[in-house]
Structure formats: C-alpha cells, structure tokens
Amino acid sequence: MPVWINGELVPSERATVSVFDHGLLYGDGVFEGMRIYSGKVFRLAEHLERLYESARAICLRVPIELAEMTAAVEKTVAANDLTDGYIRLIVTRGPGTLGLGPDRCRDPQVIIIAATIQLYPEEHYEKGLEIITSSVIRNHPAALSPRIKSLNYLNNIMAKIEGAQAGCVEALMLNHKGEVAECTGDNIFLVKHGELYTPPLDAGILAGVTRAVVLELAAELEIPAHEKALTKHDVYIADECFLTGSAAEVVPVVKVDSRPIGDGKPGQMTARLRDAFQKHVRQ
Structure with missing residues (x-):
C-alpha cells in the first residue's frame, strides 16, 4: 500500500514520521477524511478548501499549493488501484524540539493514505444504530473553533469510549449550552412531521461535507430542511x-438513550435520502 509523504510514494512499512513531530507530540496539525467512489475522490475541492482553511486558522503553512495537493491525492488513489475506498490527508506542524512553540518546528509534513474502509457493517444500515448521549460535551467554541478539523480528537475519543462502554458504536455530544451538537465522528439529522432538522454551525459542529450534500439533496427532493438549535427533547x-459523515455516509439511528426513535425502525425519509445519496455519489 503506497503512502504519499512529502512528494514521494513509499511502501506503507517505510511510511514514517519523526518522534519529534508536533503532530504526534501535541496533536498540532489538521486532516481530512474523504471517500473514493468509482475511482474518484468525492467532493475533493470542498475537502481541500476546508483543509487549507483549517491550517490557516491554526497558523500552519501547508507546504504545497492547492493544485499540487489535488494531483498528489489523485496520484495516491491511482497508485493504490482503488475503485472505492477512503483517503486520509494529514498536514502536521513537522518535527521540532520538545515544547509547545510552533516556531521550534521545521518542514510541515504532508501525508496521504489511501485504503479500503467500512465504518459500519451493513446490518447497521438495515436495522439502524443505537446511541447514547455522552456526558462529554463538545469543546467550547471560544476555546477552539469546531470548524477546524485538527489532529487533536481527544474530546471526541472520550465520548466514543463512553459510548462503547454502553455497548454503542456512536455517542451524541451536546454543546456548552446543552444543545445537540453532533456525534463523535458524524453530524446528526432529525425528521419531524415530514421536515428535516439539523443543528446549525454555531451549535459548535464541524461543517460536514456529507451534511452539506444531504441538505442539497433535500432541496432537490423538495423536503423542507431547517438548521436550528435542537435539544435532547x-x-x-x-x-x-440519522447520521452523516464521509466514512459513515447516511446511517439511521433507531434508539437514543434506550428510547426508541419513532417506531424504532429506520424511517422512510432516511431511506429516501440514503438512496438519493448513493445515486449522487455514483454519478
């Protein structure tokens, strides 16, 4: 499995970074997760735009221009001969000395990994997920903007652990105001009386690419959609x-905190949007 590191495709067993890289030492870096459909990276331009914006927000200089990054991603996909799969694109601050100061680092690292992925088994798409509400809240937006897709995911990991301890593969996270934010790796949507609802960006969520696609599809299908503050109620x-994400795509949720959602089965609108999403990505 060739991995792209700083302009070179190397075998995975030789794909290494320095133990002094601040991405490893302090989570100082940004990343994107992207899907490959029919040999092409889905919404590559949107993902790269978010990557560069995340980097700029943390004063991290991406060492290559956008056109070169696009070519590097496509080259990595081709080298791994993937028709359907997943791309993890990472930019770290680079190796430096011990200590938080980014001025101690040199040579930001760009890493592109292409592999196959199946986040959830098919059974979860057919029967739906059961999730819990985590006691771990999303990071306060005044501390770190949720629009930055950084390498520091400990906040989400702790919520994920809590979900796993409850026997669930996902967990819902609230923001500092007690409003619904998102799950540990996915955005959330609700359906009520034939209309679609999802938390707004100022609820402390990541501006998910798949979330945006679902909102576009809802508009095409003439499904009323609202971005508004939501509560556990x-x-x-x-x-x-249902949940959305690059890896998860569109996956139904049938139970939250041991409470059935609707009739406890994946709903018709969820199925309709999931079908529309699958057709969209295959086009």
Whole structure:
C-alpha cells in the first residue's frame, strides 16, 4: 500500500514520521477524511478548501499549493488501484524540539493514505444504530473553533469510549449550552412531521461535507430542511434520526438513550435520502 509523504510514494512499512513531530507530540496539525467512489475522490475541492482553511486558522503553512495537493491525492488513489475506498490527508506542524512553540518546528509534513474502509457493517444500515448521549460535551467554541478539523480528537475519543462502554458504536455530544451538537465522528439529522432538522454551525459542529450534500439533496427532493438549535427533547420525540459523515455516509439511528426513535425502525425519509445519496455519489 503506497503512502504519499512529502512528494514521494513509499511502501506503507517505510511510511514514517519523526518522534519529534508536533503532530504526534501535541496533536498540532489538521486532516481530512474523504471517500473514493468509482475511482474518484468525492467532493475533493470542498475537502481541500476546508483543509487549507483549517491550517490557516491554526497558523500552519501547508507546504504545497492547492493544485499540487489535488494531483498528489489523485496520484495516491491511482497508485493504490482503488475503485472505492477512503483517503486520509494529514498536514502536521513537522518535527521540532520538545515544547509547545510552533516556531521550534521545521518542514510541515504532508501525508496521504489511501485504503479500503467500512465504518459500519451493513446490518447497521438495515436495522439502524443505537446511541447514547455522552456526558462529554463538545469543546467550547471560544476555546477552539469546531470548524477546524485538527489532529487533536481527544474530546471526541472520550465520548466514543463512553459510548462503547454502553455497548454503542456512536455517542451524541451536546454543546456548552446543552444543545445537540453532533456525534463523535458524524453530524446528526432529525425528521419531524415530514421536515428535516439539523443543528446549525454555531451549535459548535464541524461543517460536514456529507451534511452539506444531504441538505442539497433535500432541496432537490423538495423536503423542507431547517438548521436550528435542537435539544435532547427534540431527539427523543423525533420521527426519524440519522447520521452523516464521509466514512459513515447516511446511517439511521433507531434508539437514543434506550428510547426508541419513532417506531424504532429506520424511517422512510432516511431511506429516501440514503438512496438519493448513493445515486449522487455514483454519478
């Protein structure tokens, strides 16, 4: 499995970074996760735009221009001969000395990994997920903007652990105001009376690329969609619930905190949007 590191494709066993890289030492870096469909990276331009914006937000200089990054991603996909799969694109601060100061680092590192992926088994798409609400809240937006897709995911990991301890593969996270934010790796949508609801960006969520696609598809299907503040009460009384993400795509949720959502089965609108999403990515 060739991995792209700083302009060179190397075998995975030789794909290494320095133990002094601040991405490893302090989570100082940014990343993107992207899907490959029919040999092409889905919404590559949107993902790269978010990557460069995340880097700029943390004063991290991406060492190559956008056109070169695009070519590097496509070259990595071709080298791994992937028709359907997943890309993890990482930019770290680079190796430096011990200590937080980014001025101690040199040579930001660009790493592109291409592999196959299946986040959830097919059973979860057919029968739906059961999730819990985590006691771990999303990072306060005044501390770190949720729009930055950084390498420091400990906040989400702790919520993920709590979900796993409850026997769930995902966990819902609230923001500092007690509003619904997102799950540990996915955005959340609710359906009520035939209309679609999802938390707004100022609820402390990542501006998900798949989330944006679902909102576009809802508009095409003439499904009323709203970005508004939501509470756990809204989740509990929803007719349907589903999650979206590059790896997860569109996956139904049938139970939250041991409470059935709707009739406890994946709903019709969820299935309709999932079908529309699958057709869209294959086009």
